[in-house]
Amino acid sequence: MKQRAPLAVVALFAVAALVVAGPGRSAAADVIKFGISTPLSGPAAPWGIPHKQATELIFEEINNQGGLEVGGKKYRLEVVAYDHKYVIAEGVATVNRLIAKDGVKYISILGGAVAKANEEAINESGALGLTLAYAEGLVSPKNPLTFQCFPAPPETTTFWKWIKEQHPKIKRVASIAPNDDTGWWSVKVETAFVQKLGYEVVAKEFFERSMTDFNPILLRMLAQKPDAISVMASPAGSVGLIVKQARxxxxKGRFVALHQIDSSVVAGIAGRENTEGMWVHGYVQTPLPDKLKSWQQRYTKRFGEWNATSIDFTNPAFAFVAAVRKAQSLEPKKIGEAMRTVEFDNLWGKAHFGGKDYYGVGQQIIYPMPFSEVRDGVATLLLQLTPPHN
Amino acid sequence: MPRKLGVSIVLAVLVILALLVPELGGDYYVHVFALVFTNVILAASLRPSLTCGQLNIGHSAFMSIGAYTSALLAKNLAVPFEIALLCGALLAAAVGLAIGYPSLRLRGVYFAMVTVAFVEVIRLIAQLWVSLTRGMSGLSGIPKPSLLGMTLTTRASQYYLVVGLAVVILLVLWKLEHSRLGLIWKSIGMGDNLAQSLGVNIARHKLLAFMLGCFFAGTAGAFYAHFIRFLFPPEFGFLMATNILVYNYVGGRGHFVGPILGAIFLSLLSEPFRGSPYETIFFSIAMLLTILFLPGGLITLPGKLAELKRWRAAASPTPSPAA
Known part of the structure; x- marks a missing residue:
């Protein structure tokens, strides 16, 4: 008897598991399901939550206007979002669930490592991938249906040209970035770009994301007497600590953050006076163009709290809707073809996918990227620049 | 019904259900259950060490060794999957020998601390040896598993492979646990000084149990590498190691089936809640309830239910003879 009871429990569990599993749900005929695999919990949730919310808001607004018209028929847009917690196995499981169980053909993935881990799943399934990720090799001819939806280091580093022209006294540059693929790639790309411009790269340092005491690294860096410190790819919390401890x-030099970073978080940790003069990509508090003011109001009304990170995370939804309208088809391949040629509006102006000269394939989003300078603790729009490759 | 017949029927039903997953669940659940069986192997492979009373919180390191070895051999040297898997498992066992020989003389929390440190060492090697493992860029382009030269292209075929591996490994472990060797492990776990006084070479037996676990963890890791086809050092860190341990405790350490149940239960627990904003909360509550009400593990559920039934029968009023 002793042996039978546990086996009965196993059987019970197996049956329950299969009942839970059941057959895959099929999509309603007039609904377009758009999948999101993003970190909704854990340290990367501050990116994942606005990613999901921005997409939901755009789709809700289209649905309220009657839906998305394809081939004379109106479709309702629906977001199916799963939390990958920035864990690879979860990332693969969520994308697999979206494709195999939910029948989703269009998936937006946030996170470099997760996007890389899903390259083959996206390619094999023929799904359309809309990534928000820094990962070397992601935009490449081997990923024909993967479109990178926010500017990456090869695009944002163009700001160094402006620095060169406007601040010629800056000559020595030091870089500090997270010790992972995102950090390595960012520093590699930025170093190559600034060296071409004639800058001397005097230090390159990498830190573990959990690090809070940057003094040993900063002492090494500062011994090289840099005029500017680039914090490319570093999260806002880390940048706050780096700025505070370096000051x-x-x-006394400048901090340069050419990735999207909330400078108010940095100022909250480092202090307003320490953050003064910092250059930031993708985060603007003033003056907000009308389009952004409207987005801010709609977002705040819908979710109760404004999140500036949502601005660039609207790109996958805007790009998808524009490409479907152009393709007048729900086939990922046809939408992908339309994506390569369609021009659409995002919150910063006209956008399209390009970058063929740099990546070998025109699947990188291109639009006038905003750069700001922190003045009196406020990220103030300096200028908008188009990437060096179109 | 004779006991043996009952057991055979239950096992047969289980095997049929496992084989029916691709038919009933589709590709997604094939993927989920392939990972469930991987976790079953990992959980079961930790049991010999735990039976010997060694708290091993470093099992994920051996999974990592198996995964990276097999992936690199197959990717860089085109070694056939079967051989790559075996090499991964053997290297995990060899490293287990090297680590276990000096550290298994430690007891309780001291041994646990060594295993925790070892997880970090292996994770950092995988992270920093960029030229070999691609570090934090992650190792991609790992070939799919193959058998006798035939690539298992479909998820269903890969699922059947891991089911086969799990069945074989569980059978081996079950046989060992019910052999003289298993009795020796139990005796060491219950009181190693007493076992030693009876002539048992406890160091050798602990090492054997540890290495065996490492070998099977390496096997699970090798399969995982060729199934997920992307390896990322943080995946094999402390969290994964703790999960493997938790499978054993939540399932119940008192029976061979305990870790299997724990792995199935915890691997599937989040699935019904996936997509809900309260996913993590549901998962945590379900786990808390299990630990609070079934401290002996899920394996004690039938006993608890029977106890409850007896209690309710005793509490109901006895009909009067006059009625």
Whole structure:
């Protein structure tokens, strides 16, 4: 008897598991399901939540206007979002679930490593991938249906040209970035770009994302007397600590953050005066163009709280809707073809997918990227620049 | 019904259900259950060590060794999957020997601390040896598993492979647990000084149990590498190691089936809640309830239910003879 009871439990569990599994749900005929695999919990949730919310808001607004018209028929847009917690196995499981169980053919993935881990799943399934990720090799001819939806280091580093022209006294540059693929690639791309411009790269340092005491690294860096410190790919919390500790060690130069970063978080940690003069890509508090003011109001009304990170995370939804309208088809391949040629409006102006000269394939989003300078603690729009490759 | 017949029927039903997953669930559940069986192997492979009373919180390191070895051999040297898998498992066992020989003389929390440190060492090697493992860029382009030169292209075929691996490994572990060797492991776990006084070489037996677990964890890791086809060092960190341990405790350490149940239960627990904003909360509550009400593990559920039934029968009023 002793042996039978546990086996009965196993049987019970197996049956329950299969009942839970059941056959895959089929999509309603007049609904377009758009999948999102993003970190909705854990340290990367501050990116994942606005990614999901921005997409939901855009789709809700289209649905309220009667839906998306394809081939004379109106479709309702629906977001199916799963939390990958920035864990690879979860990322693969969620994308697999979206494709195999939910019948989703269009998936937006946030996170470099997760997007890379799903390259083959996306390619094999023929789904359309809309990524928000920094990962070397992601935009490539081997991923014919993957479209990168926010500017990456090869695009944003163009801001160094403006620095060169406007601040010629800056000559020595030091870089600090997370010790992972995102950080390595960012520093690699930025170093190559600034060296071409004639800058001397005096230090390159990498830190573990959990690090809070940057003094040893900063002491090494500051010994090289840099005029500017680039914090490319570093999360806002880390940047706040880096800025604070570098200032305490006597650094008087500029901080350059050419990835999307909330400078108010940085100022909250480092102090307003320490953040003064910092250059940031993708985060603007003032003056907000009308389109962005409207987005801010709609977003705040819908979700109760404004999140500036949502601005660039609207790109996958805008690009998808524009490409479907152009393709007048729900076939991922046809939407992908339309994506390569369609021009659409995002919150910063006209956008399209390009970058063939750099990546070998025109699947990188191109639009006038905003750059701001922190003045009196406020990220103030300086200028908008188009990437060096179109 | 004779006991043996009952057991055979239950096992047969289980095997049929496992084989029916691709038919009933589709590709997604094939994927989920392939990972469930991988976790079953991992959980079961930790049991010999736990039976010997060694708290091993470093099992994911051996999974990682198996995964990277097999992936690199198959990717860079085109070694056939079967051989790559075996090499991964053997290297995990060899490293287990190297680590276990000096550290298995430690007891309780000291041994646990060594295993925790070892997880970090292996994770950092995978992270920092960029030229070999591609570090934090992640290792991609790992070939799909193959058998006798035939690539298993479909998820269903890969699922059947892991089911086969799990069945074989569970059979081996079950046989060992019910052999003289298993009795020795149990005796060491219950009181190693007493076992030693009876002439048992406890160091050798602990090492054997540890290495065996490492070998099977390496096997699970090798399959995982060729199934997920992307390896990322943080995946094999402390969290994964803890999960493997938790499978054993939530399932119940008192019976061979305990870790299997724990792995199935916890691997599937989040699935019904996936997509809900309260996914993590549901998962945590379900786990808390299990630990609170079934401290002996899920394996004690039938006993608890029977106890409840007896209690309710005793509490109901006895009909009067006059009625």
């Amino acid at each position: 305490e060690l006597g650094f």
